Amino acid sequence: MNFLTLAFPVFFTAVLLLYYLVPDKARNVVLVVANSVFVFWAGPSLGVWLPGAVLLSFLCGLGIERGKHRSEWLVLGVTVMFGALFVCKYLDLAVVGISFYSLSLVGYLFDVYRGKSKAEHNILRYAAAASLFPSLLSGPINRLRELLPQLERARRFDLVGFKTGLWRFLCGMGEKLVLANLVFDIIDPAYAAPESCSGAAWILVACLYALYIYVDFAAYSDMALGTAKMLGLELTENFRAPFLSRTVKELWRKWHISLTSWFREYLYIPLGGSRKGRLRTWGNILLVFAVSGLWHGASATFLVWGLLNGLYQVVGDMTLSVRRRVRRALHIPEDAWYTALINGLVTFALFSVSTVFFRATSLEQAGRIFGQILRFGAGEAKFMADLWPGKRRIVVLTFSLVLLGVKDVSTAQGRELRLPRTTFRFWLTAALLVAAVLLFGRYGPGFQGQDFVYFDF
Amino acid sequence: MKKKRELIAVVLAISVFVGITYGVGRLLLPVRTIYGAMWDRFLLEEEDSIDVLFFGSSVVYCDVIPAVLWEESGLRSYVMAGPEQPLSVTWQYIRQASKTQAPRAVVVEVSGLFFDEYPELMKPNLLYMPWGIERIEATLAGADPADRLELMFPLYGDHDRVYAVTVEEIEDNLFPTVDDYAGYTPLGEKEALSVRMDLPYTCGTRTYDEGLEYLHRIADFCAGRGIQLVLYLAPLYCNIPQNTLDTLYKDVADIPGAAFFDCNTGDWPAFDPMGQWFDLMHLNVLGAEPFTRRLAVELRDLGLEGTADSSELWQRRCTVLEEKIAQVGEGEWLVSNRGEEETG
Numbered sequence: 189m190n191f192l193t194l195a196f197p198v199f200f201t202a203v204l205l206l207y208y209l210v211p212d213k214a215r216n217v218v219l220v221v222a223n224s225v226f227v228f229w230a231g232p233s234l235g236v237w238l239p240g241a242v243l244l245s246f247l248c249g250l251g252i253e254r255g256k257h258r259s260e261w262l263v264l265g266v267t268v269m270f271g272a273l274f275v276c277k278y279l280d281l282a283v284v285g286i287s288f289y290s291l292s293l294v295g296y297l298f299d300v301y302r303g304k305s306k307a308e309h310n311i312l313r314y315a316a317a318a319s320l321f322p323s324l325l326s327g328p329i330n331r332l333r334e335l336l337p338q339l340e341r342a343r344r345f346d347l348v349g350f351k352t353g354l355w356r357f358l359c360g361m362g363e364k365l366v367l368a369n370l371v372f373d374i375i376d377p378a379y380a381a382p383e384s385c386s387g388a389a390w391i392l393v394a395c396l397y398a399l400y401i402y403v404d405f406a407a408y409s410d411m412a413l414g415t416a417k418m419l420g421l422e423l424t425e426n427f428r429a430p431f432l433s434r435t436v437k438e439l440w441r442k443w444h445i446s447l448t449s450w451f452r453e454y455l456y457i458p459l460g461g462s463r464k465g466r467l468r469t470w471g472n473i474l475l476v477f478a479v480s481g482l483w484h485g486a487s488a489t490f491l492v493w494g495l496l497n498g499l500y501q502v503v504g505d506m507t508l509s510v511r512r513r514v515r516r517a518l519h520i521p522e523d524a525w526y527t528a529l530i531n532g533l534v535t536f537a538l539f540s541v542s543t544v545f546f547r548a549t550s551l552e553q554a555g556r557i558f559g560q561i562l563r564f565g566a567g568e569a570k571f572m573a574d575l576w577p578g579k580r581r582i583v584v585l586t587f588s589l590v591l592l593g594v595k596d597v598s599t600a601q602g603r604e605l606r607l608p609r610t611t612f613r614f615w616l617t618a619a620l621l622v623a624a625v626l627l628f629g630r631y632g633p634g635f636q637g638q639d640f641v642y643f644d645f
Numbered sequence: 646m647k648k649k650r651e652l653i654a655v656v657l658a659i660s661v662f663v664g665i666t667y668g669v670g671r672l673l674l675p676v677r678t679i680y681g682a683m684w685d686r687f688l689l690e691e692e693d694s695i696d697v698l699f700f701g702s703s704v705v706y707c708d709v710i711p712a713v714l715w716e717e718s719g720l721r722s723y724v725m726a727g728p729e730q731p732l733s734v735t736w737q738y739i740r741q742a743s744k745t746q747a748p749r750a751v752v753v754e755v756s757g758l759f760f761d762e763y764p765e766l767m768k769p770n771l772l773y774m775p776w777g778i779e780r781i782e783a784t785l786a787g788a789d790p791a792d793r794l795e796l797m798f799p800l801y802g803d804h805d806r807v808y809a810v811t812v813e814e815i816e817d818n819l820f821p822t823v824d825d826y827a828g829y830t831p832l833g834e835k836e837a838l839s840v841r842m843d844l845p846y847t848c849g850t851r852t853y854d855e856g857l858e859y860l861h862r863i864a865d866f867c868a869g870r871g872i873q874l875v876l877y878l879a880p881l882y883c884n885i886p887q888n889t890l891d892t893l894y895k896d897v898a899d900i901p902g903a904a905f906f907d908c909n910t911g912d913w914p915a916f917d918p919m920g921q922w923f924d925l926m927h928l929n930v931l932g933a934e935p936f937t938r939r940l941a942v943e944l945r946d947l948g949l950e951g952t953a954d955s956s957e958l959w960q961r962r963c964t965v966l967e968e969k970i971a972q973v974g975e976g977e978w979l980v981s982n983r984g985e986e987e988t989g
Contacts, residue, residue: 194794347651578808580807580808581808584808611650611651611654612650612654612657614654615654615655615657615658616654616657616658616661618658619658619659619661619662619665620661620662620665622662623661623662623665623666623669626666626800626801626804627665627666627669627800627807628807629804630804630805631801631804632795632801632802632803632804633795633801633802635804
């Protein structure tokens with residue numbers, strides 16, 4: 189089961205009813221039961237390790253707090269969590285969600301160890317937070333120190349909060365089913381047969397793939413955050429209009445925020461962060477991005493993807509003063525709209541290049557793709573001819589992209605999501621939105637791009 | 646007050662959503678003008694204007710020509726069969742069709758007793774059925790559980806249609822026209838047949854037992870409305886095991902009030918293997934014509950007489966058919982449908 193299976197609305201409606209009908213004290217019981225049902229419905233692999241991981245981290249947290257053998261408890265917890273993650277990744281065992289909840293649980297142990305949060309003594313509350321179903325499969329990677337207090341407070345049904353969550357969920361559903369899946373139709377044939385297009389067509393595909401990962405994962409995150417919001421819970425934001433960034437460093441502050449902030453907090457800063465000189469800082473950046481790449485998958489392609497993104501930032505740092513001097517000499521203002529546009533385009537292009545490694549099945553395939561990109565004039569016409577019969581799709585795709593652009597600009601400007609004002613307008617717009625998504629979306633039998641990209645990690 | 650407004654808004658929104666998705670979903674369905682299950686066209690027939698309704702699988706919509714039956718007996722008939730239609734679906738078809746027609750006879754072909762549990766080609770039977778309890782029951786009883794979602798929610802099953810549908814198709818779905826063949830699908834091609842195929846039809850299977858149960862329900866339904874129920878086994882260029890036939894004859898004889906005939910016995914016409922068959926199981930238009938004439942005789946023997954209706958519609962149906970048969974005579978085969986056939 190995931191957010192887009194028919195079972196989910198049935199399951200979630202039942203959970204919502206129970207959650208708000210029982211007394212406040214029993215809400216965590218409902219959450220634990222809901223988490224358990226979701227876990228076993230999502231697949232037996234998830235159910236095998238998760239309860240053990242939750243129990244172990246709970247006990248380790250208590251052990252750390254007791255004061256005796258604090259380090260040993262921490263080492264035990266971290267070793268077992270990461271050991272299980274390592275085994276699953278490198279033996280290619282498909283344990284859904286393990287990459288996400290392992291980081292969340294390890295983060296909790298570090299927080300208790302450093303005194304940033306108290307150990308949770310209520311197993312029920314801990315289990316409800318540690319295996320919270322909206323974020324279980326693909327994040328966001330929750331900070332339990334932020335989530336546990338929310339589960340301690342009284343939660344009453346808040347209609348505005350509920351509607352905000354529902355609206356966000358529906359928007360996420362639209363982003364995935366319409367935009368991401370229509371883009372999938374264009375990129376998938378190219379990656380399945382890299383020689384089928386070349387030159388400008390491949391550049392377009394590479395850019396669209398970067399867009400695809402963003403929309404697909406942001407859509408999932410919107411649905412996760414929306415689901416949690418309907419339950420009265422706030423999860424960590426995962427994206428803040430990353431493609432409106434002017435540098436790769438900025439992009440990474442806005443991309444998969446729950447992961448990058450986890451690595452910053454629990455790896456980059458303990459390594460010394462930027463406090464120990466430039467060389468050490470650059471080394472730390474490269475190390476963190478290499479680990480981040482390997483977190484996505486145990487293959488050379490992910491390692492290169494991570495390192496390349498680290499390298500962009502290192503080179504960006506190295507050349508910062510030179511670039512500033514050049515701009516001053518050429519009288520190009522730092523804050524002009526065209527400077528921002530060019531920087532934004534360069535950032536997006538660099539990121540898109542890296543995603544070729546993210547998607548390629550091997551370094552050899554990535555090499556072949558770059559070879560095809562350099563072969564201008566060989567396959568563009570055929571690619572366009574293949575695209576053209578789907579002109580209605582291109583119209584819908586373009587319209588969806590415009591909507592995404594409007595949404596991202598609003599996010600970048602710090603404007604909050606605004607709901608349709610009146611009761612009738614809200615529900616009617618929601619109904620029309622779902623109908624439009626079902627009408628123009630790509631899904632159902634025979635469609636290959638059903639799953640979210642980050643389900644694989 | 647606020648809660649009430651919220652509730653009304655939710656109910657309204659759900660209604661709008663259901664209306665749009667099912668309305669648009671219906672408009673986007675591929676237009677169906679042959680191979681049975683053409684409910685849009687059937688519903689255009691004047692209320693209570695049909696004397697005999699035919700149900701069953703492709704052997705009905707390929708073999709029975711209502712225009713010929715009218716010409717021969719004066720009986721106004723309509724074929725509401727569908728590809729590989731199981732008897733559970735036939736039962737719901739009869740209930741649904743009886744909402745707008747009050748036939749004097751219901752004729753059911755019984756090959757469905759021997760079909761697979763979830764026949765491959767049967768989806769259109771349900772996709773084109775009007776929405777209602779009959780469609781839901783038919784889907785739950787007759788469709789493969791894996792297909793139920795797309796049958797209950799056609800947009801899901803054919804989610805790409807919005808990108809492929811033409812304006813003409815939408816127009817045809819919006820404004821269907823009366824079927825000149827009254828549910829019959831004229832097959833013009835012929836296959837030269839030599840060896841009869843052995844059909845592995847057996848009784849005692851789950852499909853058979855359930856089908857028999859549905860035949861009993863149909864019989865009760867017909868008896869309750871004073872409708873003559875007629876069951877038959879369509880002509881086939883195949884061999885059916887004798888023990889299967891013996892059991893079938895015995896079982897249908899137990900169905901109260903139902904007449905039965907096997908069109909493969911010696912007293913039925915022997916169709917020309919070189920020119921009157923479309924394939925081993927379906928007659929082409931040259932075979933369907935004499936078959937229907939003979940069927941008219943059987944129905945007349947059951948006391949079913951025509952109402953001497955000489956309406957313009959039935960005259961036109963005869964003319965259209967004659968033209969088609971003439972085309973076949975001149976070698977212009979009517980429907981070249983090999984490769985995408987639904988003669989299941």
